[in-house]
Amino acid sequence: MEFIKVFVVGGSICLIAQLLIDFTKLTPARILVIYVTAGAILSGLGIYQKIVDFGMAGARIPLTGFGHVLVKGVIKEVDETGLLGAFTGGIKAGATGITAAILFGYVVALVFSPKPKK
Amino acid sequence: MTKKEYQTYVNEKAPKSPKLINGIKAFVVGGLICIIGQLIYNFFISLGLLEEEVLSITTIIMIFLGAILTGMNIYDEIGKFAGAGSAVPITGFANSIVSPAMEFKSEGQIMGVGAKMFVIAGPVLVYGTITSVIIGIIYYFIRM
Amino acid sequence: MAVKRVGNQTVILQKPPIILESASIAGKKEGEGPLADYFDMILEDDLFGEKTWEKAESRLIREVLLKVIDKACLSYSDINYVISGDLLNQCIAASFGVRESQIPFFGVYGACSTMAESISLGSMIIDGGFADHIVCMTSSHFCSAEKQFRFPLEMGSQRPPTAQWTVTGAGAVLLSSDISGIGITKITTGYIADKGIKDANNMGAAMAPATAATIVAHFKDTGLQPDYYDMIITGDLGKFGGELCCSMVENEGYKIKDRYKDCGVLIYDLEKQDVACGGSGCGCSAVVLTSYLYQLLKEGFIKRILFVATGALLSTTSSQQGESILGIAHAVSVERIGI
Structure with a gap:
């Protein structure tokens, strides 16, 4: 049951992005920006937490989940330190993802090279 | 034929993307990637770690998988098949950072790898961060 | 009086230049296509022994130039002009490809129309009596074009059904002032x-x-x-x-x-x-x-x-x-x- 929820929620979030690509003139780069922003706004409205509670990794793994992490961090810090928290909370909460991406990105780029497509 | 007429004509005649198939592929692959995330999460929770730690570990492992599959020339094949199904998950975020870093290695460590790493993922960080700051400020004043 | 012009856009060459020889080099994927038997050379590796895609494309130009001159049993010094261009920014494939040749060089850019553009200009130069041998050539490379115009190669993305695939390859013709051919x-x-x-x-x-x-x-x-x-x-x-x-x-x-x-x-x-x-x-x-x-x-x-x-x-x-x-x-x- 748990995995069905994860699959359906995660799959649906990806499906919506695919429909946006195929039916509108939006480029994938724009859709990623829309997704992170939409996740942040839905999180601010308290909606995304409900989606996470239901879909778990299905809501956390898509990029909307990254927007959610940023906003959750901001709100937590604002609660603890006031207005300054709006500046510190987001990146702090997203630090794991950003740091991992930079580190692994750098190492992989050192080791591997691009190959022509078939 | 005017510009408008020509564009409408082209849009009508152009071969169309297989929207249904694309949608199904995106749904299935996206869902499966999320299940991998859930499996990793469940495994570390079962070791008795705190949820906060497990979320961080899951993120790190997923990004590592996306990065290594990109390096091994596999993620682009997944992306060709799945479209948004592999672009939207956090593994796709990793792919969008690793792929330009690899591609622009030929322009050196600083202006190649260093500068081009965020050429695609940069906007996501910019708009994600700005949105979160705005929401934080609004939250601060609403809470008062 | 421009006596060789007819209509608004056309010229008729009075002493039509002859394509003395032609040469072609194709990439691996092109070499798996239906025209494989016609190419002079097919690459086994699209890096062509170089370190970068751009250098590989320059090498395509260099080799195809050598090949067309060789096939015509001529040498660099017999060529009055080379007219070439490509898709890369500032046409670096062409300029770096011909740098060792010391042949007078005209760089042209017409995107994928470059082959006809260079042949047009070369033919008019020969018909005008300004040259006896001109090489017109151009190149493109899938990987360097993707890198410059689209996404990194390893980025996972879909191509819509109207998309096209950039050919890896180079072609050259050697125009001459001969009279038959x-x-x-x-x-x-x-x-x-x-x-x-x-x-x-x-x-x-x-x-x-x-x-x-x-x-x-x-x-x-x-x-x-x-x-x-x-x-x-x-x-x-x-x-x-x-x-x-x-x-x-x-x-x-x-x-x-x-x-x-x-x-x-x-x-x-x-x-x-x-x-x-x-x-x-x-x-x-x-x-x-x-x-x-x-x-x-x-x-x-x-x-x-x-x-x-x-x-x-x-x-x-x-x-x-x-x-x-x-x-x-x-x-x-x-x-x-x-x-």
């Missing part, structure tokens, strides 16, 4: 046409109006009918763009469908090679002209063709600033003369 007889130079297409994944549609205009202008200026040619062949409109172009030309009253072909459709097996609408890039028309078409003409299977290389003029900057994709097409008549 396969000659360039007429040149119709196209103008820039903009029908407001902005989708970089639909280049065929962006280039089709310019191509149709050039073909129609050629027939109007010369008074010829399509049946004068055994083949009317466009550069890289692809399957969809080719259909658009054909119907636009037919609407003007010229029946070309039975003899119309497109290099981008010929170079790949569209069913099996996963290239969507077909090939594109400067190298596409260059490689097909210098291999398949040249041999058909040489062996007399066909006697006259109208070769129309087609280009999409844009840069990532112009696209990001919201500009549409401009189309251009240049036509040259290639005919058997005195053989």
Whole structure:
């Protein structure tokens, strides 16, 4: 049951992005920006937490989940330190993802090279 | 034929993307990637770690998988098949950072790898961060 | 008085320059396509022994230049000019490719219309009596083009069905002031046409109006009918763009469908090679002209063709600033003369 929820929620979030690509003139780069922003706004409205509670990794793994992490961090810090928290909370909460991406990105780029497509 | 007429004509005649198939592929692959995330999460929770730690570990492992599959020339094949199904998950975020870093290695460590790493993922960080700051400020004043 | 001009866009060469030799180098994927037997050389590795895609493309230019001169039993010093260009920013493939040769160099840019553009200019220079031997050539490379115009190679993304595949390859012709052989007889130079297409994944549609205009202008200026040619062949409109172009030309009253072909459709097996609408890039028309078409003409299977290389003029900057994709097409008549 748990995995069905994860699959359906995660799959649906990806499906919506695919429909946006195929039916509108939006480029994938724009859709990623829309997704992170939409996740942040839905999180601010308290909606995304409900989606996470239901879909778990299905809501956390898509990029909307990254927007959610940023906003959750901001709100937590604002609660603890006031207005300054709006500046510190987001990146702090997203630090794991950003740091991992930079580190692994750098190492992989050192080791591997691009190959022509078939 | 005017510009408008020509564009409408082209849009009508152009071969169309297989929207249904694309949608199904995106749904299935996206869902499966999320299940991998859930499996990793469940495994570390079962070791008795705190949820906060497990979320961080899951993120790190997923990004590592996306990065290594990109390096091994596999993620682009997944992306060709799945479209948004592999672009939207956090593994796709990793792919969008690793792929330009690899591609622009030929322009050196600083202006190649260093500068081009965020050429695609940069906007996501910019708009994600700005949105979160705005929401934080609004939250601060609403809470008062 | 420009006595060699007819109509608005066409010149008729009085001493038609002869294609003394041609040479072609194709990439691995192109070498798996239906024209494989016609290429002079097929790469086993698209890096061509170099460290970067850009250096590999320069090497394509260098090798194809050497090859065409070798085949004609000439040397660098016999060549009066080389006219070349490519898709990379500032045409670095061409300039770095010819740097060791010390041949006087004209760099040209016409996007994928470069082959017809360089042949047009080279032919007029020879007809004008300014040169005896000119090499006209161009190249493109899938990987360097993807890197510059689209996404990194390892980025996972889908191609819509109107997309085209940049050909890895280079083609060169050696024009001479000889009097018999396969000659360039007429040149119709196209103008820039903009029908407001902005989708970089639909280049065929962006280039089709310019191509149709050039073909129609050629027939109007010369008074010829399509049946004068055994083949009317466009550069890289692809399957969809080719259909658009054909119907636009037919609407003007010229029946070309039975003899119309497109290099981008010929170079790949569209069913099996996963290239969507077909090939594109400067190298596409260059490689097909210098291999398949040249041999058909040489062996007399066909006697006259109208070769129309087609280009999409844009840069990532112009696209990001919201500009549409401009189309251009240049036509040259290639005919058997005195053989």
